[in-house]
C-alpha cells in the first residue's frame with residue numbers, strides 16, 4: 001500500500017496512492033494507521049483523491065481508523081472522494097459516520113476550529 | 114469511426130477520434146478517405162494523436178489511402194504517432210513508406226514547401 | 227441472442243488477483259452496448275461484487291484446498307449477466323445473515339449486503355464439495 | 367507454480383468484440399508481476415496478437431458457422447503464456463505463407479507476420495472440424 005504521510009501541526013495527512021483500496025491492501029492501511037496511533041498521532045485526514053475503487057474491506061479499514069481515533073479522543077476525517085467512491089459511503093450509510101471534505105486543505109483546517 | 118475532417122488550403126486534415134484503429138473500424142476509415150478522394154481532395158494528413166492501438170488492418174487502411182493519394186498525384190502524410198503505434202510502423206517497415214511528422218502543424222506545413 | 231458472452235476463469239486463490247478479475251468484469255460491462263442504463267456505473271458495480279465475492283471465497287477457503295484455483299464464471303445471455311464465484315470452504319447461512327445496522331461501526335459484514343443491494347438475484351448453494359455464490363443482473 | 371491462470375472465453379463471432387478481448391489480454395499481461403521485461407509492451411503485444419488472430423478467425427468463418435461463438439483461451443503456466451484462437455473455416459497453409467516484402471504496399475498480409483514476430487512459438491493445426499492457432503510467449 002503506497003501512501004504519503006505528512007504532519008501538519010497536530011494533524012497527520014495520509015494520502016493513498018493506490019487506485020484500488022480492497023481486500024488485497026486494506027490490512028496494510030490498517031497497519032499503517034495503527035503505527036501512527038501508537039506514535040500518539042490521533043488526529044488524521046485520509047485523502048482518497050487518487051482512489052477510484054473501494055470495497056467493503058477498504059471501508060472497514062477506514063472505520064477501524066475512525067474508531068481508534070475516537071477512542072483516543074482524536075478524529076479521523078476524509079477528503080477527496082471520487083464520485084464512485086462517494087457512492088460506496090452512501091450505499092453503506094458511512095457518509096453519516098465520517099466528516100467528509102472536498103479537499104485536504106479544508107479537512108486540515110477543520111481541526112483548527 | 115469517429116473522425117474530424119478539416120480543410121486547410123489544399124490539404125485535408127483527418128483526425129482520428131478513436132482509441133483503437135482495428136479490423137472493426139478500419140474499413141470505415143477507408144470509406145471516409147475514398148469519399149474525400151472522389152471529391153478531388155488528394156492531399157491528406159492523418160493525425161493519429163488519439164490512437165493508442167493499431168492493428169494490421171488499420172495499417173492496411175492507411176496504406177490504401179497512401180496508394181490512392183499517390184495515384185492521383187497527391188500525398189498522404191501521418192502525424193501524432195504514439196510510441197506503441199510508432200513501433201507498429203517500424204515492425205512492418207511502413208515508417209519508410211510514409212512521411213511522418215510529430216504534429217499536424219508540421220505535417221500541414223510540409224505541403225507548402 | 228447475439229450478445230452472448232461466456233468467460234470461465236481460474237486464477238490463484240490470492241487477493242493479488244482481485245484487481246485483474248475486477249477489471250475484466252469492468253470491461254465486460256463497458257462492452258454491453260445494448261444496456262440502456264449507465265454503463266460506467268454498471269462497470270463499477272460488477273467490479274465491486276466480483277471483488278467482494280472473491281475476497282470471501284479466498285478468505286474462507288479450507289486450508290487443504292488453498293493451493294487450488296479460484297473459479298469464477300461470467301455469462302451474458304438473454305440480456306442477463308450471471309456471475310458465479312465458487313468457494314471451497316465450510317459455507318455459511320446465506321439467508322439468515324443479519325443486515326448491517328445503518329449506524330453500525332463494525333469493520334466487517336458489508337460485503338454480502340453490497341452484493342444483495344447491487345444485484346437483482348443472489349443465491350448461495352452447495353456445489354461439488356464446496357459452494358457457489360450466484361449473482362444475476364438484468365440488463366434491460 | 368502459483369502464478370497459474372486460465373481464461374476460457376466465448377464471444378460472438380463479430381469484430382465489435384475485438385476490443386474486449388484485446389483489453390482482457392492487456393490486463394492479464396499487466397498483472398504478470400513476475401515478468402522481468404517491459405510489462406506495458408508485453409500488454410500491447412498480447413492485445414495485438416489476440417486482435418490479429420481473432421480478426422482472421424472471424425473473417426474466415428464458414429458461413430454455416432457464423433452464428434456460433436468465437437472461442438479463445440489464455441493460459442499462464444510454468445512461466446509461459448499460451449493463447450489459442452479457434453476458427454471454423456477452411457484453414458490455410460500456415461507454414462508456406464509468404465513474408466511481406468519490406469517495401470511492399472499491399473493492404474493485407476501483415477497479421478500472421480506480426481504474430482510470428484512477437485510470439486516465441488506459433489502453430490496452426492486442425493481441431494474439431496475447424497482449426498486452432500496456438501501462440502506461446504515465454505515469460506522469463
Ligand SMILES: Nc1ncnc2c1ncn2[C@@H]1O[C@H](COP(=O)(O)OP(=O)(O)O)[C@@H](O)[C@H]1O
Pocket residue numbers: 056278282283286313315316317318323333334335336337338339
Ligand atoms: N464464501 C464464504 N464462505 C464462508 N463464509 C462466508 C462466505 N462469504 C461470506 N461468509 C460469511 O458471511 C459473513 C458476512 O460476509 P460479508 O458480508 O462479506 O462480510 P465480511 O466478509 O466483511 O465479514 C462473513 O463474516 C462470513 O462469516
Ligand SMILES: Nc1ncnc2c1ncn2[C@@H]1O[C@H](COP(=O)(O)OP(=O)(O)O)[C@@H](O)[C@H]1O
Pocket residue numbers: 169418422423426453455456457458463473474475476477478479
Ligand atoms: N484463420 C484463418 N483461416 C483461413 N485463412 C487464414 C486464417 N488466418 C489467416 N489466413 C490466411 O492467411 C493470409 C494472411 O493472413 P494475415 O497475415 O493475417 O493477413 P490478412 O488477414 O491481412 O490477409 C490471409 O490472407 C488468409 O488467406
